[in-house]
Amino acid sequence: MYLTKEEERVLRGDEGEVKARALKVIVKVGEIFGAERLVSISHAHVSGISYFNIRKYGVEFLEDLVNGGAKFSVLTTANPYAAHYLSFNGRGFSRDVIDNQERIINALISMGARAFTCAPYHIRRPKVGEHLAWAESNAVLYANSVLGARTNREGGPLALLEAIVGKAPYCGMHVDEERYPSILIKVPRPSSLSEAAVIGYLTGRMSPSKIPYVEGLGRVPEEWLKAFLAGVGTSSSAPMVFLEGITPDCRRVRKGNIQERVRLSEEDVRSFIKEHSPPQEVAGNRLYVIGCPHVSKGEIREIALHVRETYSSARSEELWIITGCFSLPCSKIPAKSNSKVKIVEGVCPVVTRLDLLGIEEVVTDSAKALHYLPRLAHVKSFIMDRKEILKRFRVRLHG
Amino acid sequence: MDDNIADITIKLKVIVEGTRQHGELCGVLEVIDHPISFLGDIDAESGKVRGGGSVKGKILLYPTAVGSTVGSYVIYGLSRSGNAPVAIVTCNEDVVTTVGAVMADIPLYKLVDCSAIKNLKKYNGKVFCIRDSILVMKK
Numbered sequence: 001m002y003l004t005k006e007e008e009r010v011l012r013g014d015e016g017e018v019k020a021r022a023l024k025v026i027v028k029v030g031e032i033f034g035a036e037r038l039v040s041i042s043h044a045h046v047s048g049i050s051y052f053n054i055r056k057y058g059v060e061f062l063e064d065l066v067n068g069g070a071k072f073s074v075l076t077t078a079n080p081y082a083a084h085y086l087s088f089n090g091r092g093f094s095r096d097v098i099d100n101q102e103r104i105i106n107a108l109i110s111m112g113a114r115a116f117t118c119a120p121y122h123i124r125r126p127k128v129g130e131h132l133a134w135a136e137s138n139a140v141l142y143a144n145s146v147l148g149a150r151t152n153r154e155g156g157p158l159a160l161l162e163a164i165v166g167k168a169p170y171c172g173m174h175v176d177e178e179r180y181p182s183i184l185i186k187v188p189r190p191s192s193l194s195e196a197a198v199i200g201y202l203t204g205r206m207s208p209s210k211i212p213y214v215e216g217l218g219r220v221p222e223e224w225l226k227a228f229l230a231g232v233g234t235s236s237s238a239p240m241v242f243l244e245g246i247t248p249d250c251r252r253v254r255k256g257n258i259q260e261r262v263r264l265s266e267e268d269v270r271s272f273i274k275e276h277s278p279p280q281e282v283a284g285n286r287l288y289v290i291g292c293p294h295v296s297k298g299e300i301r302e303i304a305l306h307v308r309e310t311y312s313s314a315r316s317e318e319l320w321i322i323t324g325c326f327s328l329p330c331s332k333i334p335a336k337s338n339s340k341v342k343i344v345e346g347v348c349p350v351v352t353r354l355d356l357l358g359i360e361e362v363v364t365d366s367a368k369a370l371h372y373l374p375r376l377a378h379v380k381s382f383i384m385d386r387k388e389i390l391k392r393f394r395v396r397l398h399g
Numbered sequence: 400m401d402d403n404i405a406d407i408t409i410k411l412k413v414i415v416e417g418t419r420q421h422g423e424l425c426g427v428l429e430v431i432d433h434p435i436s437f438l439g440d441i442d443a444e445s446g447k448v449r450g451g452g453s454v455k456g457k458i459l460l461y462p463t464a465v466g467s468t469v470g471s472y473v474i475y476g477l478s479r480s481g482n483a484p485v486a487i488v489t490c491n492e493d494v495v496t497t498v499g500a501v502m503a504d505i506p507l508y509k510l511v512d513c514s515a516i517k518n519l520k521k522y523n524g525k526v527f528c529i530r531d532s533i534l535v536m537k538k
Contacts, residue, residue, distance in 0.1 A: 025501040028415060032492040053469050057443045057476025061502070064479075135468070155468025157498050 001030055002037045010165065018068035022161035029158060030169030039131045039170040043075045044163035045120045047135035048156025049108070050082040050351035051101040052376070059100055061157070062107035065164075072112035073166040077120040079136050079156075080294070080324070080348035081105055085332045088287065088357040089316055097356075109328065111164070116346040117324025119226070119294040121147065128248050131174055133162035137233030138226065138293045138368065144240035146225055148248030150174045153239045173239050179249050181213035181242045184258040188266040189218045194365045194385040196224040198272050200231025201367035202264055208235065213242040213255050226293050231367040276370060278382035282317065284360030287379075288389050289349050291322025292366035299323075303390070304335070304343060319393045320344055341393055354379045365389060409519070409534040410511040414492055417506035424506060425528040425537055426485040429457040430520045436466030437473035437495065446482025458527050458534070459484035462516060463491040474499025486529055490516060508532065 003011065011027070013020040030038065048054050054061075084093050084101040105116070115123050121142050126132055126149035134140050134151040135158070143149040152172040154162065162168045172178050185203050190196035196217075203214060217228065225246070232241055242250055278286075295303065300323045318340050325331070325346030334342035350369050354362065355378035362379050364370055365386040373381035417424075429452060435441070441448055446455040454477065464470055474496065477483045486506045489496055490513040500507035508529065510516060526537040 021501065025498050028497050028501055029494055032494065032497060048469050048472070053438075053467070054472050055443075055476075057479065058469065058472045060479050061472050061475050155471065155494055155498065157468060157471040157502070158494065161498070 001027055001035060003027070007038060007167070016069055018065060018070045019164060022070070022164045023167070025158065025161050026165055026167060026169060030171065033169060033171040035169035035171035037170050038167040039174055041074055041131050041133045041162060041166060041168050043077070043120070043124065043126060043132050043134070044072065044159055045077050045079070045132070045134040045136055045139055046108070046113070046156060046160045046163060047079040049079045049104060049116070050348065051084070051097060051104055052082050052353050053351055054104070056100070059103050059107075062104060065160075066107050066110050070111050070164050072163040074163060075124070076111075076113050076163040077115045077117065077123055078108050078113045079118050080116050080346055080351075082352040083344070083347040083349050084352070086320070086334070086342070086344060086347065088318060088354075088359050089285065091358050093356060114328065115324060115326050116330060117294050117326060118292075118348060119296065119324055122294070122296045122324060123326055131168065133159050133168040135159040138230035140239050141229040141233045141241060142226060144173055144179075145229060145243055145247050151239070153237070176252070179240060180211065180253060181255075181258055182210045183207050183260040183262065184213045184215060184255060186261075186263045187214055187216045188264065188269060189216060190220060190224060190228070192385045192387070193224050193227050194367070194383055195269060195273070196220060197227035197231045197365065197367035198269055198383065199264065200228035201235050201371065202268055202272060203241075204232040204235030204238070206262055206264065207238060209237050211238045211240050211242065213244070213253070213258055215244050215255070217243060219245065223296070223299055227366060230293050234368045234371045273383060276383045278361070278363050278384060285358050286317040287349070287354065287359045287362045288317065288319040288392070289322065289362055289364045289366075289369060290319070290386055290389060292348070292350060292364060292369035294322055294324040297323070297326070300343065318342065319389065320349060322347060322349065349377060351376055353377060363389065407522075407536055409515050411488060411508040411529065411532045411534055412511055413506075413532055414497060414509050415500045415505070415507035417486070417504055419504055420485075420506070423528050423530045424458070424486050425526060426456050426458040428519065428522050428525055428527045429454055429459050429484070430516065430523050431459070431461040432516055432520050433461075434463045434465045435461045437464060437470030437499070438467040441473055441477070443473045443476030443482070444480050446477055446480070453482070454484045455482040457484045458486050458488065458529065460488045460516060460519060462513070463489055464493045464495040466495075468495055468498075470495040471499035471502065474505065475503045478503035478505065488534065
């Protein structure tokens with residue numbers, strides 16, 4: 001691989017052992033993918049932040065970097081952490097969980113992490129053609145597909161090391177030639193946010209590894225696009241989707257050249273939603289979650305207007321509306337809340353062992369959360385549209 | 400096939416050179432003949448393989464690492480807890496293993512001929528050495 005004089009200097013250890021080791025990782029990974037050189041990145045986004053995922057060895061890895069003097073050299077944001085400071089019906093997490101999650105957060109902040117959210121595009125919208133090193137699939141898909149920025153689907157640890165060096169291998173989605181669709185999928189037009197999410201999830205299933213060209217989605221609101229792309233990223237490893245009329249790269253490709261063509265039917269979408277709808281009877285402790293991916297400040301303002309009205313119920317259910325910790329320090333006090341409705345920032349319930357709080361089932365408007373909740377949070381999951389969820393808590397949206 | 404043990408010489412390609420140890424690397428062979436997910440399949444604190452032995456001090460062979468990228472942290476954790484293998488040999492260069500190996504300073508090699516992994520499985524538990532990118536049984 002070609003390295004600049006500056007990169008060779010870093011690799012030799014002139015800027016410290018940690019930075020040299022980090023660059024060595026990036027070069028080795030670049031060699032695997034046949035990258036001829038590295039590219040400077042303007043924004044890194046790190047995943048693998050929940051203590052429930054990275055455990056003791058992740059904490060040690062991060063603290064060893066800090067002790068070695070590691071600092072992020074470009075704008076760096078991080079994924080949300082586990083909901084370690086929250087409680088459900090008064091039940092919270094153990095000291096061990098809280099302390100270790102705090103150690104992870106503190107290590108990232110001391111290296112220079114500026115925010116904790118799965119929607120880093122809400123902190124700063126990268127420009128067309130900008131090079132990034134983002135982990136977190138929904139963010140990667142949003143950057144490539146909606147903004148026309150360039151990032152591969154980095155793993156959590158790799159993005160962390162790229163944040164330290166400020167470089168990524170120049171390959172994959174950084175290169176024009178690799179940004180091409182190889183399957184055309186015609187999808188039905190969604191009529192709600194959760195329908196958009198399910199259409200995304202089913203689109204990803206039809207294209208588990210290829211980049212799809214998606215036709216038929218139409219001009220939908222930004223939060224629907226987020227939901228759609230988060231769905232795609234859940235069932236597919238594709239780092240990008242060509243969205244007709246939206247993706248800047250569409251100009252470069254001719255959809256007539258795409259050989260493979262498939263269609264997602266309205267019936268498939270309807271039956272998926274029916275199959276995953278919650279039963280009328282609430283069987284056990286039920287949590288409602290809005291905010292996978294995190295809701296934006298605009299969305300939160302819209303929702304917050306309607307949570308003034310105090311919701312109370314004898315039922316053992318709560319609504320958590322999740323948004324990013326978009327600037328430090330992160331608040332640990334749920335905003336605009338009483339005991340049943342909480343607006344919380346910086347956390348991700350999906351990467352939290354919700355079963356330890358006594359939660360048995362979660363109802364969400366997100367297809368991504370629907371998929372991962374049973375696997376990571378150890379709870380049953382169901383899907384319901386955002387408007388329906390808010391209505392249930394007497395929280396009304398405009399329109 | 401390779402029934403004469405003394406004749407086995409397996410060619411390797413260096414992916415990540417270790418910086419702590421030089422010359423010959425020896426250890427008991429631990430062959431896992433299916434893709435592994437470090438997160439879930441290997442316990443970083445004990446070095447134990449799910450449903451198998453331990454990777455501590457071994458020459459660990461597997462076709463490829465799959466699953467969560469947290470796997471890189473598990474490899475690092477093995478090193479921190481003193482349960483690291485002396486070397487890792489894989490069929491495919493994968494990101495999870497590569498990131499973990501560089502950060503944990505574990506030498507990483509690739510099998511030049513991937514089909515060798517099937518034959519090597521029967522030598523599980525025997526001591527092998529890696530010298531000049533050749534894997535041989537210890538005499």
